[in-house]
Amino acid sequence: MQIVLIEGDGIGPEVTQAACRVVAAAGVKIDWVKAPAGIPAAEQFGEPLPEETLEMIRRYRVALKGPCTTPIGKGYRSINVRLRQGLELFASVRAVNTLPGINTPYEKVDLIVVRENTEGLYAGMEHEVVPGVVESVRLVTRAAAERIVQFAFELARHRGRRMVTFCHKADVMRLSDGLFLEVARTVAEDYPFIQFEEKPIDNVCLELAMDPSGFDVLVMENLFGDVISDLAAGLIGGPGPGGGLGLVPGANFGNRFAVFEAVHGSAPDIAGKGIANPIACIRSAALLLEHVGHRAAGERIEHAVVKTLQVGEGLTRDLGGTGTTATITEQIIKNLGA
Amino acid sequence: MQIVLIEGDGIGPEVTQAACRVVAAAGVKIDWVKAPAGIPAAEQFGEPLPEETLEMIRRYRVALKGPCTTPIGKGYRSINVRLRQGLELFASVRAVNTLPGINTPYEKVDLIVVRENTEGLYAGMEHEVVPGVVESVRLVTRAAAERIVQFAFELARHRGRRMVTFCHKADVMRLSDGLFLEVARTVAEDYPFIQFEEKPIDNVCLELAMDPSGFDVLVMENLFGDVISDLAAGLIGGPGPGGGLGLVPGANFGNRFAVFEAVHGSAPDIAGKGIANPIACIRSAALLLEHVGHRAAGERIEHAVVKTLQVGEGLTRDLGGTGTTATITEQIIKNLGA
Numbered sequence: 046m047q048i049v050l051i052e053g054d055g056i057g058p059e060v061t062q063a064a065c066r067v068v069a070a071a072g073v074k075i076d077w078v079k080a081p082a083g084i085p086a087a088e089q090f091g092e093p094l095p096e097e098t099l100e101m102i103r104r105y106r107v108a109l110k111g112p113c114t115t116p117i118g119k120g121y122r123s124i125n126v127r128l129r130q131g132l133e134l135f136a137s138v139r140a141v142n143t144l145p146g147i148n149t150p151y152e153k154v155d156l157i158v159v160r161e162n163t164e165g166l167y168a169g170m171e172h173e174v175v176p177g178v179v180e181s182v183r184l185v186t187r188a189a190a191e192r193i194v195q196f197a198f199e200l201a202r203h204r205g206r207r208m209v210t211f212c213h214k215a216d217v218m219r220l221s222d223g224l225f226l227e228v229a230r231t232v233a234e235d236y237p238f239i240q241f242e243e244k245p246i247d248n249v250c251l252e253l254a255m256d257p258s259g260f261d262v263l264v265m266e267n268l269f270g271d272v273i274s275d276l277a278a279g280l281i282g283g284p285g286p287g288g289g290l291g292l293v294p295g296a297n298f299g300n301r302f303a304v305f306e307a308v309h310g311s312a313p314d315i316a317g318k319g320i321a322n323p324i325a326c327i328r329s330a331a332l333l334l335e336h337v338g339h340r341a342a343g344e345r346i347e348h349a350v351v352k353t354l355q356v357g358e359g360l361t362r363d364l365g366g367t368g369t370t371a372t373i374t375e376q377i378i379k380n381l382g383a
Numbered sequence: 384m385q386i387v388l389i390e391g392d393g394i395g396p397e398v399t400q401a402a403c404r405v406v407a408a409a410g411v412k413i414d415w416v417k418a419p420a421g422i423p424a425a426e427q428f429g430e431p432l433p434e435e436t437l438e439m440i441r442r443y444r445v446a447l448k449g450p451c452t453t454p455i456g457k458g459y460r461s462i463n464v465r466l467r468q469g470l471e472l473f474a475s476v477r478a479v480n481t482l483p484g485i486n487t488p489y490e491k492v493d494l495i496v497v498r499e500n501t502e503g504l505y506a507g508m509e510h511e512v513v514p515g516v517v518e519s520v521r522l523v524t525r526a527a528a529e530r531i532v533q534f535a536f537e538l539a540r541h542r543g544r545r546m547v548t549f550c551h552k553a554d555v556m557r558l559s560d561g562l563f564l565e566v567a568r569t570v571a572e573d574y575p576f577i578q579f580e581e582k583p584i585d586n587v588c589l590e591l592a593m594d595p596s597g598f599d600v601l602v603m604e605n606l607f608g609d610v611i612s613d614l615a616a617g618l619i620g621g622p623g624p625g626g627g628l629g630l631v632p633g634a635n636f637g638n639r640f641a642v643f644e645a646v647h648g649s650a651p652d653i654a655g656k657g658i659a660n661p662i663a664c665i666r667s668a669a670l671l672l673e674h675v676g677h678r679a680a681g682e683r684i685e686h687a688v689v690k691t692l693q694v695g696e697g698l699t700r701d702l703g704g705t706g707t708t709a710t711i712t713e714q715i716i717k718n719l720g721a
């Protein structure tokens with residue numbers, strides 16, 4: 046099986062390599078096809094996300110992606126945004142759950158943030174009306190709203206708790222979020238066996254901060270999703286600099302393609318030192334395996350990660366240990382049998 | 384001194400009355416001029432925010448406001464939004480700090496959220512392009528950006544920690560948040576003695592969730608501010624249903640007028656039972672006193688609230704006690720001397 050591998054930059058090569066090792070150790074043979082993105086691509090091709098990388102994902106359908114930096118100040122558009130739009134990866138998914146051994150105030154968190162990935166303020170429509178007056182357009186269409194809400198319900202169907210929370214600000218954006226809310230309610234009717242809630246986005250923030258354990262699947266538009274994804278990751282975060290971002294897996298799905306990625310940054314300060322925490326990337330790879338039909342292997346990897354955190358040996362510094370990327374990866378591999 | 388009092392609905396009359404009692408006990412004589420808003424106003428005048436209420440605030444300049452419900456489904460625009468826009472209350476301020484006796488995972492939090500109140504997606508410009516396609520406009524102007532960032536720096540000047548964090552999403556909204564960011568940087572140059580940081584809004588969410596103690600004054604556009612205000616309040620929240628919203632004071636400032644308000648809801652389920660927690664409203668009244676020149680009295684009230692939470696007697700149920708609005712108010716009054 047051929048899968049695209051975007052190593053990215055900074056700690057990207059180290060964490061993706063760790064993920065590939067774990068996948069191999071789990072017994073899945075993948076022929077990783079490397080594709081460039083980030084700083085190396087910008088330097089080599091003058092373009093941080095070369096068209097050929099998009100083409101390769103279109104060809105092989107699925108990719109694993111490490112952190113990629115969009116060089117600033119050169120007018121490049123964000124790699125992540127272009128990936129999502131170029132491949133119509135309309136759904137971004139972030140799975141956030143409490144992990145053992147991580148000292149966090151919140152327990153029993155087990156939620157999934159589903160984010161609409163193609164519209165909202167990310168549609169990129171802005172203009173200067175007169176100097177000093179700028180308008181950005183927040184786009185909501187029935188088609189995209191329907192597609193993402195359906196996606197969330199399908200996800201909820203496969204989880205135990207059967208609840209979907211639609212997050213909006215329809216009292217302020219009566220037309221745009223009014224449309225989104227109406228669509229969400231209509232889709233919800235097709236899933237009478239799944240509990241449906243609708244909540245203003247500010248309430249959701251408040252409730253997440255107070256007690257995130259009550260949520261299951263949350264679905265929302267692009268920018269709300271950007272914010273809630275990181276908030277949720279922060280809540281279950283470890284002590285290290287990136288907190289939860291070093292732990293939570295991410296994935297972007299479209300009708301035809303899927304890109305799995307650690308959503309943390311490329312941490313140039315520790316790049317090449319062999320001390321980066323590869324867990325977010327390894328868990329993303331586990332989701333990838335499930336997506337391509339290797340469900341058992343994906344679950345074994347996830348289980349091994351949990352076990353490794355529980356035992357607490359070989360952990361990297363951001364997790365309070367003294368280990369390296371190599372030691373934690375070896376522990377995870379060891380625990381694949383556990 | 385005459386000050387407008389908007390009692391609002393639900394628990395509004397109870398909590399505002401408690402605040403008036405504490406203000407009187409602190410030795411400040413205020414002639415409260417009642418003005419209608421919320422459900423009673425909608426019933427009596429067919430309008431939840433009658434023009435005469437706005438007129439009264441324009442006349443007396445300052446108001447204390449309890450929670451007001453905007454009846455839904457009748458096409459009324461939000462009372463809060465109309466108050467802010469009608470009085471050009473361009474800055475919304477939410478003070479969030481760790482309080483004693485409240486069981487929260489985060490310590491040493493002491494931050495202020497400054498929110499631009501008149502623009503962004505709250506400008507109310509939306510249209511349906513074709514059926515199923517809606518655009519909402521996010522407005523950013525240089526004038527409003529400048530005014531709010533200056534406001535934040537002025538606030539930071541009076542606090543000990545001298546730091547301002549500007550929150551944005553300029554990598555996605557290059558024009559609108561690009562303008563806002565450029566303005567923020569320029570204003571920051573006028574305050575070389577105050578540390579200035581700029582951070583993407585998603586990072587801010589992550590950092591707040593991980594450890595909010597590093598922030599001092601945060602400043603941002605309208606919808607970001609809506610979300611971050613509630614998130615911050617949630618982080619220091621008590622065990623009760625509204626969590627931190629029952630504790631944090633709020634204020635809205637313009638060049639000429641100011642409205643101080645508890646930002647929690649009107650909790651119709653417990654209205655009239657005498658068990659509502661009045662602390663958010665009492666602390667808002669304390670800020671009001673400082674605003675109208677009674678700094679010492681305001682600080683004494685704030686101090687008395689802290690003392691009351693510390694001692695833990697007479698607390699309402701949402702704070703884990705068995706007391707009532709009356710008992711907690713009496714404790715606060717007793718502690719005015721402490």
Ligand SMILES: CC(C)[C@H](C(=O)O)[C@@H](O)C(=O)O
Binds near residue numbers: 126271308555585
């Ligand atoms: C890099 C940035 C444009 C991106 C986003 O806002 O979507 C990032 O925050 C993310 O969540 O993947």
Ligand SMILES: CC(C)[C@H](C(=O)O)[C@@H](O)C(=O)O
Binds near residue numbers: 216247461463
């Ligand atoms: C009621 C609603 C329109 C309002 C807002 O979004 O501003 C509220 O959430 C607030 O923060 O005061």
